[in-house]
Structure formats: structure tokens, C-alpha cells
Amino acid sequence: MKYLQKCQKCHKYGLQNPESKCRYCGGMLINPRPPKFSLVDKYGKYRLQYFKEEFDKKFK
Numbered sequence: 001m002k003y004l005q006k007c008q009k010c011h012k013y014g015l016q017n018p019e020s021k022c023r024y025c026g027g028m029l030i031n032p033r034p035p036k037f038s039l040v041d042k043y044g045k046y047r048l049q050y051f052k053e054e055f056d057k058k059f060k
């Protein structure tokens with residue numbers, strides 16, 4: 001059995017496929033429990049931007 005992914009649109013579960021497409025509605029399949037590092041990375045970007053702005057305020 002392959003990995004199950006969840007549809008972003010209709011929230012049905014489907015098997016992982018190369019296109020990550022839901023076979024019911026054509027929506028995007030996502031991992032039900034995304035790995036932690038992707039979340040960190042997502043917020044890391046904002047944090048980096050924030051620090052950059054703070055840095056610019058103080059030193060420019």
C-alpha cells in the first residue's frame with residue numbers, strides 16, 4: 001500500500017500519485033500530517049523578513 005494523501009478541496013483520501021491530483025474532484029492532494037520542517041520553513045521565511053526589516057530600521 002502506498003501513502004495516503006488528503007484532498008485539499010473535498011477532503012477525501014486518495015493514493016499518492018505523480019500529479020498529486022484528487023481522482024474525485026481534481027483538487028490537490030496534500031499530506032494529512034505534513035512534516036514539521038516544512039512548517040518551520042514556512043514561518044522561518046517570515047521571521048527572516050522580520051529580522052531583516054528590524055535590522056534595517058536600527059542600522060540604516
Ligand SMILES: [Zn+2]
Nearest residue numbers: 007010022025
Ligand atoms: Zn478532491
